[in-house]
Amino acid sequence: MATPPTTSRSTPRGAVYIDGGVRDGADGPTFEQVNPATGAAQWKGVLPGPADVDEAVRSCRAAQAEWRRTDPEARGVAPGAGGRRGGRPR
Numbered sequence: 001m002a003t004p005p006t007t008s009r010s011t012p013r014g015a016v017y018i019d020g021g022v023r024d025g026a027d028g029p030t031f032e033q034v035n036p037a038t039g040a041a042q043w044k045g046v047l048p049g050p051a052d053v054d055e056a057v058r059s060c061r062a063a064q065a066e067w068r069r070t071d072p073e074a075r076g077v078a079p080g081a082g083g084r085r086g087g088r089p090r
Contacts, residue, residue, distance in 0.1 A: 015046035019059040026051035 015025040025046030033042045048056070067075070 014050045016052045018052065018056045024054070025049060026054070028052060 009023055015028070016023055028047040028049030030044060030046050032044050034040065035042050
């Protein structure tokens, strides 16, 4: 199911984040995000449905298999860790 157009240019197209990217939902229902302060519609999206969840689980399992083979030292400097071991400040 294609993601409905957004009403805000700041919101990326797509509804689900799977395998490193935002994509249209496959079979979930649509919803409208409303700004609670103004009541104005901000954007429309698609909730993940069963096919989206299945794809996300497949992606996670594939990534986990690769992660398991990764050297523990390399895991300590994972993306987002800012060059710190384990992502925590020393």
